[in-house]
Amino acid sequence: MDHIGSGKEWDLDRKQGGLFILQPYYSPYNPSMGYKGTADAIFQNINILRRGNEDYVMIGSGDHIFKTDLGEVFRYHLETGSDITVLTSSNIDNYNFGNVSLLKCKEGRVIEWIEREGPVEDLGGSNCVALGVYFMNKFLLRELLYSTVPNGENELVKGVIIPNLTSLNVREYRYNGYWRDIKQSKSCYYRTNLDILNPEIRRELFYEHGRVFTKLKDLPPPKITGTAFISNSVIADGCVVGGRLEDSVLFRDTRVLAGATVKGSVLLEGCIVEEGAYVENVILDKYCTVRSGKSFIGEQSDPTVIEKHGVI
Amino acid sequence: MAKKVVALILAGGQGTRLGILTDEIAKPAVPFGGKYRIIDFALSNCVNSGIYTVGVLTQYRPHVLSKHIGIGRPWDLDRKDGGVVILPPYVAQDDSNWYKGTANAVYQNIDYIDAYNPEIVVVLSGDHIYSMDYNEMIDYHLSKGADGTVACMRVPLSEAHRFGMMVTDFENRIVDFQEKPEKPRSDLASLGIYVFNWSFLKERLIEDEQTPESSNDFGKNILPETVDRDLGKLFAFVFEGYWRDVGTLQALWESNIELTRPIPPLNLHDPTWRFYTQTEEYLPAYVGRSSRVRNSLINEGAEIYGRVDSSVIFQGVQIGEGSVVRNSVIMTNTRIGKGVLIDKAIVGENSVINDDCVLGYGEEVPHETHPGIYDSGLVVVGYDAVISAGIKIGKNCAIANHVREGDFSGDVPGGKTIAAKE
Numbered sequence: 109m110d111h112i113g114s115g116k117e118w119d120l121d122r123k124q125g126g127l128f129i130l131q132p133y134y135s136p137y138n139p140s141m142g143y144k145g146t147a148d149a150i151f152q153n154i155n156i157l158r159r160g161n162e163d164y165v166m167i168g169s170g171d172h173i174f175k176t177d178l179g180e181v182f183r184y185h186l187e188t189g190s191d192i193t194v195l196t197s198s199n200i201d202n203y204n205f206g207n208v209s210l211l212k213c214k215e216g217r218v219i220e221w222i223e224r225e226g227p228v229e230d231l232g233g234s235n236c237v238a239l240g241v242y243f244m245n246k247f248l249l250r251e252l253l254y255s256t257v258p259n260g261e262n263e264l265v266k267g268v269i270i271p272n273l274t275s276l277n278v279r280e281y282r283y284n285g286y287w288r289d290i291k292q293s294k295s296c297y298y299r300t301n302l303d304i305l306n307p308e309i310r311r312e313l314f315y316e317h318g319r320v321f322t323k324l325k326d327l328p329p330p331k332i333t334g335t336a337f338i339s340n341s342v343i344a345d346g347c348v349v350g351g352r353l354e355d356s357v358l359f360r361d362t363r364v365l366a367g368a369t370v371k372g373s374v375l376l377e378g379c380i381v382e383e384g385a386y387v388e389n390v391i392l393d394k395y396c397t398v399r400s401g402k403s404f405i406g407e408q409s410d411p412t413v414i415e416k417h418g419v420i
Numbered sequence: 421m422a423k424k425v426v427a428l429i430l431a432g433g434q435g436t437r438l439g440i441l442t443d444e445i446a447k448p449a450v451p452f453g454g455k456y457r458i459i460d461f462a463l464s465n466c467v468n469s470g471i472y473t474v475g476v477l478t479q480y481r482p483h484v485l486s487k488h489i490g491i492g493r494p495w496d497l498d499r500k501d502g503g504v505v506i507l508p509p510y511v512a513q514d515d516s517n518w519y520k521g522t523a524n525a526v527y528q529n530i531d532y533i534d535a536y537n538p539e540i541v542v543v544l545s546g547d548h549i550y551s552m553d554y555n556e557m558i559d560y561h562l563s564k565g566a567d568g569t570v571a572c573m574r575v576p577l578s579e580a581h582r583f584g585m586m587v588t589d590f591e592n593r594i595v596d597f598q599e600k601p602e603k604p605r606s607d608l609a610s611l612g613i614y615v616f617n618w619s620f621l622k623e624r625l626i627e628d629e630q631t632p633e634s635s636n637d638f639g640k641n642i643l644p645e646t647v648d649r650d651l652g653k654l655f656a657f658v659f660e661g662y663w664r665d666v667g668t669l670q671a672l673w674e675s676n677i678e679l680t681r682p683i684p685p686l687n688l689h690d691p692t693w694r695f696y697t698q699t700e701e702y703l704p705a706y707v708g709r710s711s712r713v714r715n716s717l718i719n720e721g722a723e724i725y726g727r728v729d730s731s732v733i734f735q736g737v738q739i740g741e742g743s744v745v746r747n748s749v750i751m752t753n754t755r756i757g758k759g760v761l762i763d764k765a766i767v768g769e770n771s772v773i774n775d776d777c778v779l780g781y782g783e784e785v786p787h788e789t790h791p792g793i794y795d796s797g798l799v800v801v802g803y804d805a806v807i808s809a810g811i812k813i814g815k816n817c818a819i820a821n822h823v824r825e826g827d828f829s830g831d832v833p834g835g836k837t838i839a840a841k842e
Contacts, residue, residue: 116493304703314703326494326696328688329454329717329732330705331680338713344704345455345720346689358704 111323118321128156145262151253157246165249167242167264173300174239174287177317181281185243190279192248192269194218195241199284200228209238209265211280218278221270236280238265239287248276286312298391298411301357301374304342327360335366351381359394368398372408390414425558426538426618427471428507428529429462430522431546432479437668439793440802440820441768446478448546449485450672451751451769453679453688454717454732456697457488458666459546463504464695466544467495469554473502473536476546477525479509479518494696507532521636527625538618543638545612549675550663551686551693557615557657567620567652570594570643571613571659583609584639586656594654597644608656611663614638620652662686670796673766676732676749680715702735710741726756740775748779757809765799768821773801774809782814785834794818794835805840 114120115127130153132142143149150157150167157165164185166178176195185193196211212220212234222234231237242264252268261267269278286309288300303309314320327346332338338353346361351368359377364370368381371388378395381387386403393416398404402420406412414420435447442450448459459476466474474497478485485506491497492504507529509518519525526533526543533541540561542554552571561569572586580601586608587596598604624642628634634641646652662685666672678684688695702721707713713728721736726743733739734751740758748765750756756767757775765779773779779799787794794800794816801807802821807828813819814834822840832838 305706310703310706319701320703321701324494324699324701326694328695329719332707332713332716332718332728333682334715336714338707338711340707340709342704342706343718348689353707 113323117323125160130156145267146264147253147257147268148262150249150264151257154250154253157250163246165244165246169240171291172240172287172289173313174283174285175313175317175320176283176285178241181241182243184281188216188279189277191244191276192278193243193281194278195239195283196236196280197239197283197287198231198236200231200237210234211236211238213280216279218273218280221265221273223266223270236282239283294391294413295410298374302355302372304357305340305355325360333366393418396420424536424538425471425473425540425542426533426536427466427474427542427544427554428526428533429459429474429476429544429546430525431459431476431485432519432525433547434480435547435667437793438672439669439790439800440818441669441766441800443802443821444481445484446480446482447667449488451734452549452666452672453676454719454734455699456695458549459485459489460695460697461549461551462544462546463489463495463497465550465552465554467497467696468693471542471554472497472499473538474504475507475529475532476504477507477519477529479525482506482508488698490698494698502536505532522638523625523628523642524636527629527636530622530625533618541616541618541621543614543616547665547667548612548663549666549686551661552613552659552663554615557613560657561615561655564655565653566655567617568643568646568654569615569657570654571611572608572656573611573659573663574607575609577604577607580604580607580609585609588656592656592658594643594647594656596647599640608658610639611659624651669766669793669798669800673749673796673798677730677747679732680717680730699735764797764815765801767801768803768805770803771801771805773807776810777807778812780815781812782834784815787816787818787835787837789837
């Protein structure tokens with residue numbers, strides 16, 4: 109909530125519409141405080157589907173890293189007249205799913221939807237997987253929720269979409285770009301960060317389909333001192349690099365002091381790697397300090413994580 | 421009890437000595453330090469000093485400046501009470517007109533200031549890079565019971581001929597002025613930062629306006645008149661922090677390069693004294709495998725594959741493989757191709773320097789038409805200029821804004837200007 113604030117960094121502080129933060133709240137009807145599932149989460153906030161004069165709803169996830177023009181998906185949704193449009197992909201090679209939705213489609217229409225435990229090696233008899241982005245008519249969603257959630261169905265896919273697959277026109281919109289679910293594991297979070305070092309992924313995520321906005325902190329430009337050696341790394345504002353930095357991602361306001369080495373690591377905001385320290389294949393959460401002369405090495409497949417404000 | 425303070429930033433200057441860099445924008449809008457523009461420093465000093473009512477007086481080419489300041493959001497100056505207001509010259513029923521001088525500019529905005537009914541007015545220049553808590557100066561002003569206070573810096577006597585010098589008595593009261601003196605009687609140079617009691621200043625401004633022979637300037641008229649005719653008490657406030665006038669290409673270049681040195685005198689990292697600016701959002705800077713970056717500021721959105729040494733690289737700058745950038749200032753979104761050599765240059769925003777160009781070769785020869793502007797061996801490339809592949813450009817050259825490949829007929833020897841045909 110500190111990060112999103114009023115939404116002004118995304119131009120979402122508006123008189124018309126804008127950003128709403130919705131959270132579970134206590135009421136006599138819902139004494140349990142909490143969302144029991146994805147459908148229940150929307151159902152508890154159904155008021156947002158009642159106010160405003162918008163006709164359509166997009167449902168997505170905050171855990172996914174991908175970049176596309178959702179306007180095009182929406183246009184497709186309108187042009188095909190489908191009841192639900194779901195973003196799908198046939199390119200599962202690098203995707204990492206907890207639960208995976210395998211879809212069988214016929215001429216764009218989804219005719220079979222199977223939920224399975226991930227990961228998946230191949231698509232089997234299906235055509236594609238769902239990527240967790242849905243467009244639908246607001247009134248349809250309201251009706252679907254009213255007819256399912258009060259009966260104990262709390263999951264949007266399992267309890268709402270799948271049972272109505274035959275009665276509704278559910279269509280797929282194919283996306284084959286970069287897509288990652290970063291909440292799966294720390295190694296996934298780590299790899300996704302290091303993916304930014306790949307020029308093609310960087311281009312796709314940051315230059316195509318508009319800019320990526322974030323909360324600004326007004327930090328000065330990154331400074332590279334005379335003792336630094338930097339190779340294949342991303343450096344955010346406020347950083348000062350005087351040491352050796354290879355294949356790493358530095359978040360804002362991080363210091364790599366003279367004689368320190370950082371390799372294959374992700375250093376979050378405000379970290380300090382002191383003189384002569386050595387860090388390889390690790391994730392340092394915000395405001396960590398690695399003291400002078402200490403070394404700290406993780407596995408590439410299983411990076412070590414230091415929690416916030418940690419000192420080594 | 422806090423006094424009510426209004427700050428006025430004089431930002432109408434053309435800055436002719438910055439050559440092509442101020443052909444299309446006012447001097448306070450010239451980019452500085454990797455992501456800032458010059459006026460950000462005065463604006464940030466104001467908000468960091470707790471002054472939230474700021475008028476910015478514009479005149480020369482104000483578009484980039486006005487767009488940059490906008491409603492003042494990056495400086496927390498989008499306020500219900502006060503905030504930042506752009507004050508351009510305007511036409512009124514009698515004879516309001518272009519700002520004739522610094523004092524006339526403030527005179528024309530007496531109504532704006534009166535609306536806030538301040539006790540103290542701080543008059544600043546939008547042309548300087550500095551870090552200053554105006555409260556210290558205001559406290560000094562109040563403790564001296566002054567009508568006006570002028571911020572000064574001690575300079576070597578050999579440099580005094582470049583400044584307006586303040587001659588003071590034993591308690592720092594100003595007793596005489598010397599404008600760019602040959603024989604200085606003091607080492608206190610005015611920084612163009614003034615604190616006035618508003619009632620006093622208003623009276624002086626109105627009187628000055630009625631003097632036809634006056635050039636309506638603070639340094640030349642208002643302050644000397646006050647002292648000569650003993651109209652009020654003026655004091656000199658000796659400032660010992662960081663202050664730079666970036667009015668010349670050499671000074672602009674030096675102040676930028678100074679930031680790349682270990683522990684520079686201007687601390688951009690001070691969390692209690694942040695400098696704010698309006699920027700576009702980019703991804704973090706990327707430094708590639710084939711690159712070698714040292715002693716430099718790089719910036720968001722920069723993609724560096726070449727060598728960079730002692731340079732300030734602005735946002736979104738691309739530097740191709742095999743290129744070398746030394747002792748240079750490369751401004752926002754400029755693209756530098758492969759195999760380019762740049763030594764001691766200032767390159768403006770959105771320019772393109774194609775493969776195998778050389779900027780800054782050969783001997784230093786004086787510029788053919790403006791030897792006083794394009795000196796110190798710098799190559800200056802303007803905004804939105806395109807330099808065709810393989811072109812060599814000598815020292816003290818100026819490549820104007822919007823130059824296209826067709827404007828080059830071969831290598832450019834030192835001391836030349838290439839202008840755009842259109």
